[in-house]
Amino acid sequence: MGSERLDLPQGTLDLLILKALALEPLHGWAISERLDQISSEALLVKQGSLYPALHRLERRGWIKARWGISDNNRRAKYYELTRTGRTQLEAETSAWRKLTAAIARVLETA
Amino acid sequence: MLDDLLLRVRALFSRTAVDREIDEELRFHIDRQIDAHKKAGLDDAEAVRRVRLEFGGLDQIKEEYRDALGVRIVDDLWRDLRLAVRSLAATPAVSVVAALSLALGIGANTTIFSIVNALILRPLPGITEPERLVTMSSGNNNDTGMSNSSEPRWSYAFWKSRTGQHRSRVRSRGLPPASTSPWAAIRNPWTART
Numbered sequence: 001m002g003s004e005r006l007d008l009p010q011g012t013l014d015l016l017i018l019k020a021l022a023l024e025p026l027h028g029w030a031i032s033e034r035l036d037q038i039s040s041e042a043l044l045v046k047q048g049s050l051y052p053a054l055h056r057l058e059r060r061g062w063i064k065a066r067w068g069i070s071d072n073n074r075r076a077k078y079y080e081l082t083r084t085g086r087t088q089l090e091a092e093t094s095a096w097r098k099l100t101a102a103i104a105r106v107l108e109t110a
Numbered sequence: 111m112l113d114d115l116l117l118r119v120r121a122l123f124s125r126t127a128v129d130r131e132i133d134e135e136l137r138f139h140i141d142r143q144i145d146a147h148k149k150a151g152l153d154d155a156e157a158v159r160r161v162r163l164e165f166g167g168l169d170q171i172k173e174e175y176r177d178a179l180g181v182r183i184v185d186d187l188w189r190d191l192r193l194a195v196r197s198l199a200a201t202p203a204v205s206v207v208a209a210l211s212l213a214l215g216i217g218a219n220t221t222i223f224s225i226v227n228a229l230i231l232r233p234l235p236g237i238t239e240p241e242r243l244v245t246m247s248s249g250n251n252n253d254t255g256m257s258n259s260s261e262p263r264w265s266y267a268f269w270k271s272r273t274g275q276h277r278s279r280v281r282s283r284g285l286p287p288a289s290t291s292p293w294a295a296i297r298n299p300w301t302a303r304t
Contacts, residue, residue, distance in 0.1 A: 028135060029142040047143070048166035048174075051136065055178035059114045070138070072145075077135045 005044035013045065013053050015096060018081065018089040021063060025080035027070060028054060054079055062088050121176070122184060132175050140165060 008016070020026065020034045031054075032047050057063045062085030070076040081089070121128050140161055147157035165171070176185065198205045233240050 027138065029139040032139075033146075046166045047139065047164050048136075048168070048171035051132075051139075051171060052174040052178040055175055059117055059178070061113045064113075072142075074138060074141075075134065076138050077131070 006042060007044055012096075013049070014057060015089070015092045016043075016045075017050070017053060017057060017079075018062065018085055018092065021079055021081045022086070022089060025066075025068075025078045027068075027076040027078050029076075031079070057085070060088075061085070129172075132172055136168065136171065136175075140168075 016035055017031060020031045020038075026034065028050055032045060032050055035043060035045055054063065054065075058065055058079070062082060063079045064082050065077050065079050067075055068078045143161045143164065144154075144157045147160050148154065152160065237243065
């Protein structure tokens with residue numbers, strides 16, 4: 001944990017959330033857990049900032065929220081990807097790939 | 111689009127319910143995280159402290175959450191409105207004086223404007239060709255040698271008879287007909303007269 005963690009560039013949190021939800025509906029805590037696991041705890045996601053982001057996505061219609069019962073028998077708000085959310089995820093993933101590839105090329109040649 | 115609208119409407123009108131849900135959702139996360147830390151071997155106090163650090167300020171998060179709901183403007187407006195009403199009610203004398211001076215000011219303005227509007231801004235009734243109106247003033251005019259000494263002659267009737275005459279005279283001198291240039295008909299004759 002003590003090692004350096006990277007701050008997320010602006011706007012990438014939305015993409016990560018969409019990706020985390022691509023497999024199955026999750027509640028907020030599980031999303032932050034998954035992001036930690038997948039990134040091997042390299043990314044610093046302030047857990048609180050997850051929730052405003054979730055709500056933004058919900059308003060855009062990319063995810064849908066629904067109350068359910070969690071594995072420890074408590075009411076929890078689950079988020080799932082909508083169809084437009086899935087399209088959005090694909091679009092943003094390819095945009096991200098293009099962007100990082102372009103930046104990498106610039107950095108390597110310069 | 112419709113989803114967005116529904117969410118916003120809900121956030122506005124069932125405020126307490128939405129607030130409760132936000133609370134519950136955040137509480138759930140915090141509890142889970144505390145549990146996770148305890149399972150990892152931290153004692154209670156340390157787990158809570160750690161979560162507080164990781165999570166960020168709870169009130170700030172809630173604020174941001176409500177921001178993301180997109181009802182912040184309406185919320186703030188409503189709060190401001192209530193504050194305004196409360197402070198007005200707290201000092202009734204000042205409020206009444208303020209309201210009265212506003213009423214007086216608005217009343218006076220309205221009255222003056224109505225007068226100006228009727229007399230100046232709107233075309234006078236019965237005038238179909240306002241562009242043909244001219245302003246005339248009496249004074250010394252060396253070209254014609256006329257002066258305003260003989261007061262009674264400078265009447266409307268006098269001017270009318272003059273312009274009538276001159277219009278025909280202008281025409282006879284080959285200037286454009288009066289209808290194309292009302293100025294020519296009325297003004298030129300004075301120089302053409304001698």
